[in-house]
Amino acid sequence: MSTTTGVRSSARVGGLRWWGWLALLAMWLLTIQVRPMLDPDEGRYAEIPREMVTTGNWITPRLDGLKYFEKPALQYWATAAVYSVAGLSNWSSRLWTVLLGFACLPMIYAWLARLYDRRAAVAAVAVLAVSPYFGIIGHLDLLDAGFTFWMCATVFAFTLAQAAPERSARERNWMLLSWALAALAILSKGIVVYVLAGGTLIVYSLVERDLRPWRRLHAGLGLPLHLALAVPWFALVSLRNPDFAPYFFIHEHFQRFLTKEAHRVEPWWYFLALLFIGAFPWLISLARASLEAWREPGSASRFKPLKFLLVFSALTVVFFSISDSKLATYILPIFPPLAAFTGVAVAGRPRFLARCTRFAAGLGLFIAGGLLVYSQHRNGMIPAQAVGWAIAAAAAAVLAVAASWGRGQARTAVAAAASEGEPVGGAWRWLTVALLFVFVWQALLCEYTVIPPSRSAYGLVQAVAPDVHPGTVLYSVGQYRQTIPPYLGRKLILVGYAGELHFGEMRDPGLEQASPAQFVRQWEASHDAIAFFAPVVWDHYRRQGLPGHVIARDSFTVAVSRS
Numbered sequence: 001m002s003t004t005t006g007v008r009s010s011a012r013v014g015g016l017r018w019w020g021w022l023a024l025l026a027m028w029l030l031t032i033q034v035r036p037m038l039d040p041d042e043g044r045y046a047e048i049p050r051e052m053v054t055t056g057n058w059i060t061p062r063l064d065g066l067k068y069f070e071k072p073a074l075q076y077w078a079t080a081a082v083y084s085v086a087g088l089s090n091w092s093s094r095l096w097t098v099l100l101g102f103a104c105l106p107m108i109y110a111w112l113a114r115l116y117d118r119r120a121a122v123a124a125v126a127v128l129a130v131s132p133y134f135g136i137i138g139h140l141d142l143l144d145a146g147f148t149f150w151m152c153a154t155v156f157a158f159t160l161a162q163a164a165p166e167r168s169a170r171e172r173n174w175m176l177l178s179w180a181l182a183a184l185a186i187l188s189k190g191i192v193v194y195v196l197a198g199g200t201l202i203v204y205s206l207v208e209r210d211l212r213p214w215r216r217l218h219a220g221l222g223l224p225l226h227l228a229l230a231v232p233w234f235a236l237v238s239l240r241n242p243d244f245a246p247y248f249f250i251h252e253h254f255q256r257f258l259t260k261e262a263h264r265v266e267p268w269w270y271f272l273a274l275l276f277i278g279a280f281p282w283l284i285s286l287a288r289a290s291l292e293a294w295r296e297p298g299s300a301s302r303f304k305p306l307k308f309l310l311v312f313s314a315l316t317v318v319f320f321s322i323s324d325s326k327l328a329t330y331i332l333p334i335f336p337p338l339a340a341f342t343g344v345a346v347a348g349r350p351r352f353l354a355r356c357t358r359f360a361a362g363l364g365l366f367i368a369g370g371l372l373v374y375s376q377h378r379n380g381m382i383p384a385q386a387v388g389w390a391i392a393a394a395a396a397a398v399l400a401v402a403a404s405w406g407r408g409q410a411r412t413a414v415a416a417a418a419s420e421g422e423p424v425g426g427a428w429r430w431l432t433v434a435l436l437f438v439f440v441w442q443a444l445l446c447e448y449t450v451i452p453p454s455r456s457a458y459g460l461v462q463a464v465a466p467d468v469h470p471g472t473v474l475y476s477v478g479q480y481r482q483t484i485p486p487y488l489g490r491k492l493i494l495v496g497y498a499g500e501l502h503f504g505e506m507r508d509p510g511l512e513q514a515s516p517a518q519f520v521r522q523w524e525a526s527h528d529a530i531a532f533f534a535p536v537v538w539d540h541y542r543r544q545g546l547p548g549h550v551i552a553r554d555s556f557t558v559a560v561s562r563s
Helices: 018-028 041-055 074-086 090-115 118-130 132-137 144-163 169-189 192-208 219-240 244-258 270-278 280-294 305-321 332-346 352-379 384-404 407-420 427-450 458-467 484-488 499-507 516-525 535-543
Strands: 473-477 493-495 529-533 549-553 558-561
Touching: 018 090, 018 427, 041 074, 041 090, 041 484, 074 090, 074 169, 090 118, 090 132, 090 144, 090 332, 118 132, 118 280, 118 332, 118 352, 118 427, 132 270, 132 332, 132 352, 132 427, 144 169, 144 192, 144 305, 144 332, 169 192, 169 219, 192 305, 219 244, 270 280, 270 305, 280 305, 280 332, 280 352, 305 332, 332 352, 352 384, 352 427, 384 427, 458 484, 458 549, 458 558, 473 516, 473 535, 493 516, 516 529, 529 535, 535 558
Parallel strands: 473 493, 473 529
Antiparallel strands: 529 558, 549 558
16 A cells, blocks of 8 residues: 555556546536435525525525524525526536535546555545445535535645654645635534544544654644624624524534434444444445555654544544534544545555446345335326336446456456556446446435435425416415425415424524414415415315315425415
8 A cells, every 4th residue: 555755656557537527527417407306404505595685685594584594694695696597407506516526536637646656546536436425415506515524624625734754834834725615614513523523533632642643734824714704704604693603513513413403313322333334335345445544554754644634534423423403414524534535545455446346236126125215105007207216326337337346357467457557457347337337326316306205395396386466465384385485586474383493483583484373364465475384284274175176286385376
C-alpha cells in the first residue's frame, strides 16, 4: 500500500479523464427532474427558499410564513439563488444538494491522488458509487449531502495540512482552507461540526500520543477566518429574532440529542445496521481496510491520514448512536472517508471489483424485486412504471457485473495494471461500474416513488391547479402536506395543525393559521377557496355538513373546493 508524503507511485498512473467525470456527472443528474418531490423533507427544503425569494427576506427562514429555525441558512440561500435564475422545479430544488453529493466523488479522488496514488483514487470513486446508502441519500433534497461534502472537505483539508512539511506554505494554506470549510459546514447543519471535527482530533491525539497536530492548527489566522464566515448570519438572525438562539442552540442541539422529545428513538445498533447495508457490497474489504488504516505507518511528519479518517468515522457513529434522536441520514458523512481508505486497500486486489459488483448487483436485484412484491401485497397491483424502473435497475446491475471482470482477461489485466500503475481491471472498468451503479440506485429510488401510496402531492396538485386562481384562499386542515406549497407556489392557512410548525405558531400567533371555528365561518362565507384535508378530518367535517365538493384526492389528502 502506498503511504503518504512522498511514497506515491512514480510509475505512470492511470486515472479518470475529463470525459469520465463528465459522464459521471451526467449520470448522477439523470433523474433529478424526473422524480417528484417527496414528503415531507423535499417539500420543506424546496419551500423555505421559495419563500425567501418571494418575500425578499434571506435572513429569517420561514416555512408557510412561520419562523423556522431548525437548521442554518446556507442551503436555503443556494437554492433560493437557483430559483432566482431558473425558477422552482424538481431539478432546481435539488440542484445544490445533489451537486454537492456528486462533489464527494472528485473530492476523494483528488485527496487520494495527492496523498497516495490514482489507483486508490479510482477505486475509491467506484467504492463510493456502489454504496446504495450514499447513492440514494445523495439524490434527495435533504441537508445531509451538502453537510457531508463540507464536513468531509474540512477533514480532508486538515489531513492534507498535517501531512505537509511543518511550517510550510502548504500546511498553512490547507489549514486555513479547513477552517473556512468548517464554517460552511456549520452554516449547513450547525455546531455538530465542532463535536465531530474537534472530537476526532482529541481522540486521534490520545491514541497516537501526538500533540503536534494541535501546534499546526494555525488558529491565529484560521479562527478569525472561521468566525468571519460563520458568525455574521447567526448574529444577524439573532438580532432580528431574539428567540432564535435559545431555540436553535439549546432545543435543536442539546435537547434533541439528550431527550426523546423529537420522537426519533431507535435502538443503539441502528446506525451499525445502516452502515452494514450502506457498505454491504464492500463490507468485508472495509473490515480489512479499517485494520490496515489503524496500522498505517504514517508519513514523514508522523501524521496518519487514514487512521484519522477511521477515527472520524468511528466517532461519528458512536456519537449519533448515543443520541436519543436518530435519523437514518445522520451518518452519511462517514461514507466518503470509508470509501477513501477502502480504495487504498483494494486498488491492488484483482478480485475485489468483480466480487463487490456481484454483491451490489445482488442487493439491487433484491430491492427491485422486493418493491414489486410489496406493491402487489399492499395495493393488489404493480404500476407499469415501477416494473419499468425495476427492469432498468436490474439491467444496469447485470451489465455492471459483466463489465467488472472477465475470466479470460484476468491475468492480462493484472499484468497490465502492475506495469502501468493502474487499478487492477483498468480505470475504465471501475468507471463503468461506478456509472452503472449511479444509475441503479436512482432507478430504484424512482421505482419507490411511483409505488402507491403517493409519497408526493405532485399528482394531487396537478389535478387541483386549474381551480386555483390568484384570489383563491387555500387552507390545510388537520395536516400540512409539505409538497403542496412549493408545487402550488402558495402558502396555506393552517387549521388544527401544529407539528414541526408549533414553534413558529407560538411566535407568530394568528399568522398563517385559523382555529377550526374561524375556518368554518370563513369557509361558509367564501366563494373561492380550496382546503386540503387529512381524509379522516374531511369525513368529520363532511358529516357535520360542511359545504364543498371533492376535486381531487390521494392516499393522504382530500382536496375540497368551495366554488
